[in-house]
Amino acid sequence: MIDDLLRAAVRDLADESGTPSGLAAGALARGRRIRRNRRAATAAAALAAVLAVTVPFVARHDRDVRPEPLPAATPTVVRPSFDPAEVFVAPGGARLLSIEERRTTRVLDPHTGRYRDLPDRDLAPVMSPDERHVAVHRAGEEGVRILDLKTGDHWRPPVSTPAYLTWSDDGSRLLLSHNDGFTVLDPAARRSRTHQVDLGRLPCLDHCRFTWHAGNTRVALPQAWARNDEEQRISGLAVFDAASGEFLRNVPIKGIPAGPNAWSPDGRLVLVRLMPQSADQVTIVEAESGRAVGHFTAVWSRFLGDSTVLAQNAGILTRYDGDATVLDKAELPAELTGRLLTFGF
Numbered sequence: 001m002i003d004d005l006l007r008a009a010v011r012d013l014a015d016e017s018g019t020p021s022g023l024a025a026g027a028l029a030r031g032r033r034i035r036r037n038r039r040a041a042t043a044a045a046a047l048a049a050v051l052a053v054t055v056p057f058v059a060r061h062d063r064d065v066r067p068e069p070l071p072a073a074t075p076t077v078v079r080p081s082f083d084p085a086e087v088f089v090a091p092g093g094a095r096l097l098s099i100e101e102r103r104t105t106r107v108l109d110p111h112t113g114r115y116r117d118l119p120d121r122d123l124a125p126v127m128s129p130d131e132r133h134v135a136v137h138r139a140g141e142e143g144v145r146i147l148d149l150k151t152g153d154h155w156r157p158p159v160s161t162p163a164y165l166t167w168s169d170d171g172s173r174l175l176l177s178h179n180d181g182f183t184v185l186d187p188a189a190r191r192s193r194t195h196q197v198d199l200g201r202l203p204c205l206d207h208c209r210f211t212w213h214a215g216n217t218r219v220a221l222p223q224a225w226a227r228n229d230e231e232q233r234i235s236g237l238a239v240f241d242a243a244s245g246e247f248l249r250n251v252p253i254k255g256i257p258a259g260p261n262a263w264s265p266d267g268r269l270v271l272v273r274l275m276p277q278s279a280d281q282v283t284i285v286e287a288e289s290g291r292a293v294g295h296f297t298a299v300w301s302r303f304l305g306d307s308t309v310l311a312q313n314a315g316i317l318t319r320y321d322g323d324a325t326v327l328d329k330a331e332l333p334a335e336l337t338g339r340l341l342t343f344g345f
Contacts, residue, residue, distance in 0.1 A: 130171030195245025294324025
């Protein structure tokens with residue numbers, strides 16, 4: 001490049017300068033121009049070299065940078081009011097079915113959609129999820145009495161007082177736990193069937209507590225074991241056929257089902273209380289593997305029809321998904337705080 005510029009400068013000087021003095025002056029001017037052009041060319045080459053290194057680095061750097069994930073949104077705690085003349089609805093659409101206080105029990109009347117008081121002599125009510133029946137223990141009576149809230153009829157089945165009772169998900173049958181087996185009641189047909197269980201082969205805790213398995217055709221019983229003077233632990237759940245009482249299998253869930261509706265609708269997950277953890281610690285477990293997938297704290301919890309979980313801890317109702325991620329929260333109104341509540345759907 002420099003040689004070409006010099007040759008062009010000499011040609012220009014020869015053409016333009018007629019005298020020696022003019023030739024010298026022209027040569028000086030052309031020399032200065034050549035030096036400027038050379039410095040400009042050198043600077044341009046250096047800039048190109050810098051850009052060749054810098055631009056790809058910047059481009060790669062920009063591609064490598066990922067935006068930081070936004071923190072999960074904290075659910076807003078809603079504060080619904082309570083009106084006895086209207087159905088109280090919890091997160092997830094669950095309906096409040098009964099409210100039990102020290103001396104008074106109110107249940108949802110399926111005819112009026114209002115809450116009404118049960119007679120004082122009817123204690124420890126357990127509402128069916130379909131809002132049709134309520135099972136109570138009547139003062140001075142043995143066994144259990146079932147009230148039909150639509151017709152007003154009463155049925156007292158020929159069974160002893162149960163240690164524990166729970167309705168099937170559809171509200172059609174009531175499961176009673178005894179220390180030697182279980183009874184299934186069908187209020188619509190007014191039929192009961194009791195099954196004896198070999199507890200020597202299938203030992204339970206101090207009180208045997210059967211719960212419905214997913215699908216309402218089987219029941220489950222926690223299996224207890226203890227070594228010497230150690231505290232009892234759960235080795236698994238024994239599963240029985242609800243109609244025949246036949247033992248079907250053991251599943252590797254080392255915890256006590258957390259109460260009614262502890263199984264997800266598809267039977268894949270179950271809410272349990274692990275021993276010897278705190279009684280308020282609930283674990284979501286995969287039924288087939290026994291693997292824990294989430295934990296939360298609650299005084300009671302249950303699966304809803306959409307496979308989410310509704311739970312209460314102190315005065316807060318919380319809805320979780322299947323891995324214990326919080327979806328919704330609601331603060332109980334003062335009229336419901338400190339009461340024993342039953343929800344259905």
